[in-house]
Amino acid sequence: MRGTGWNGLLEGGVTERMDKKTLTRQVKARAREAGAALVGIAPVERFDPMPPVNDAAPAGQHPRDFVPGARSVISLAMPILPAVLHAPAVLAETDSEVLPNDARRPYYDRVYNRVGHALHDVQLEVIGQLIGQLLLAQGYDAMIFPTTGVHPRVGAKTKAEIWADAPLVYSSGPFSHRHAATRAGLGEFGYNNCVLTPEYGPRQRFNSVVTDAELVPDPLIEKPICLRDKCGLCLKVCVMDCIFLRTDKRYADYRSLETDDSGRIFIDTPARSIPLRCMARTDERPDYPVRGDCLRICPVPKRPDRLPKRLEEIRGGLPR
Numbered sequence: 200m201r202g203t204g205w206n207g208l209l210e211g212g213v214t215e216r217m218d219k220k221t222l223t224r225q226v227k228a229r230a231r232e233a234g235a236a237l238v239g240i241a242p243v244e245r246f247d248p249m250p251p252v253n254d255a256a257p258a259g260q261h262p263r264d265f266v267p268g269a270r271s272v273i274s275l276a277m278p279i280l281p282a283v284l285h286a287p288a289v290l291a292e293t294d295s296e297v298l299p300n301d302a303r304r305p306y307y308d309r310v311y312n313r314v315g316h317a318l319h320d321v322q323l324e325v326i327g328q329l330i331g332q333l334l335l336a337q338g339y340d341a342m343i344f345p346t347t348g349v350h351p352r353v354g355a356k357t358k359a360e361i362w363a364d365a366p367l368v369y370s371s372g373p374f375s376h377r378h379a380a381t382r383a384g385l386g387e388f389g390y391n392n393c394v395l396t397p398e399y400g401p402r403q404r405f406n407s408v409v410t411d412a413e414l415v416p417d418p419l420i421e422k423p424i425c426l427r428d429k430c431g432l433c434l435k436v437c438v439m440d441c442i443f444l445r446t447d448k449r450y451a452d453y454r455s456l457e458t459d460d461s462g463r464i465f466i467d468t469p470a471r472s473i474p475l476r477c478m479a480r481t482d483e484r485p486d487y488p489v490r491g492d493c494l495r496i497c498p499v500p501k502r503p504d505r506l507p508k509r510l511e512e513i514r515g516g517l518p519r
Contacts, residue, residue, distance in 0.1 A: 216337050223415040229333050230275055233326040237276035237396060237403070239383030242416045243269045246382065254467045257366075260374055265342040268411040274376070274383035275326055276396065276403045279315045279494070284402060285505045287311040288489045292507050305481070308489045315491070316404070320346035323406035330408050339412040346406045348372045359475055369474040376405035381466040384417035388465035389425035391433035391493040392442055392472040397424060400499035401433075420464050424499060433493040434470075436513055438484060441476035442493060445469055 217225060223240065230238045243262050248255040256262070262269040287307035298306055327343035334341040348370040353361045362369050377394045381387055385405075386396035393401040397420075434442055445468070480487040488507070495503060496510055506514065 219413055220415055222337060222412060225333060226273060226330055226414065229329055230273070230326055233329050234277060234322055235275045235326050236278050237274075237385050237398065239274045239380065239385040239417045240414045241272045241274065241379060241382040241384070243271060245416075246272070246378075256375070256378070260371075262374075262409040265374065266340050266409045266411050268340070269409050271410050271412055271414040271416070272379050272383065273330060273408040273410065273414070274380045274385055275323055275330075275406045275408070276380065276385060276399075277319045277323055278399045278403045279319070281402070281503070283311065283315045284491055284495055285503060287315075288491065288495060288507050288510075289505060291489050292509075304487060304489065308481070311489050311491060316347075319404040323404065327406050327408050331410075334408075334410050334412055337412065339410050341412075342409040344374050344376070344407060345372060346376070346404060362475075367474075374407055374409070376407045378467070379407040380405045381464075382419070384419050387420050387424050388468040388470070389433065389497070389499075390427065390431060390442075390444065390470050391497065392468050392470040393494065395424040395497070395499055397500060400424075400497045401494045402497075419466065423464055425465065426499065430498060432496045432498070432514060436492040436496045436510060437477075438488060438492070439473075439476045439480050441473040442470055443472075445471055 216222075226240075227238045246256040246262055258264070262272050287310050291304045291307040293303075294300075295303055323346045324343065331341035331343050349372060350358065350370050351361070358370070365371075377388070380394045380396075386394045389395040389401055391401055394403075394405065395401050396403060434444070477490065480490075488509075492510060495506060496514060497503075
């Protein structure tokens with residue numbers, strides 16, 4: 200079969216469609232060349248109900264809602280650099296010869312937001328577009344997404360009022376990149392409601408590309424990554440108490456297709472979080488920390504070497 204993508208048209212003809220394995224290699228190579236550190240692929244069936252807990256993407260967030268003939272979802276990740284995560288939190292609580300005392304926290308909160316969040320948002324969207332162009336040149340459709348949640352204006356309503364009746368009590372993105380990441384074999388959910396990968400723990404941001412191209416899927420994570428009850432530090436450090444474990448007994452395990460206890464992983468999150476509570480810390484706490492404590496404290500894949508004193512005290516004697 201022949202594709203009719205832009206590259207072929209610009210060359211005055213059409214391009215031969217690559218076979219599945221070759222196209223998969225090309226997709227991953229383009230993602231990595233453009234800056235993705237991790238790339239995984241999930242078959243669309245993993246977003247349908249799966250035993251034993253029959254989890255499924257909600258209406259409006261299934262891959263086929265965006266591409267009716269969707270067959271694959273490509274998950275992309277870029278890490279947050281360790282110093283970008285840790286330095287702002289430490290410096291916000293350290294005397295400065297340059298910054299006024301009352302400006303230190305908001306200043307370093309913005310520093311982290313810019314190079315630990317917003318930068319990834321833009322770059323991951325660019326990577327998605329480049330992958331989409333490659334797929335288009337092969338005659339396939341592709342849907343790309345914003346990296347983070349979308350915040351529409353609804354009359355004079357506040358964010359809290361807009362999302363008061365929403366299941367997440369906050370703006371969600373049009374597609375869950377975290378759930379795509381676990382289904383693409385990049386990692387599993389942790390107690391902090393973030394996806395942990397073997398390479399970076401919870402310290403990365405994700406994006407996704409949905410396509411009707413059939414690609415070679417990656418296997419699910421086979422061994423747990425989150426330390427679970429052996430740790431639980433992410434739940435202890437949240438100053439706003441906005442992360443909590445789910446208690447729905449029907450979904451107590453949130454496990455993968457594996458039924459052997461040694462192979463259980465959280466492809467769906469065992470926790471819930473309230474983002475509006477996290478964001479309220481700047482108004483309710485004059486000593487508010489730079490956001491990201493639930494990422495900083497995590498000892499996966501290794502115990503962080505630099506933490507603010509308050510986090511060191513909470514971490515206590517957890518082994519290295």
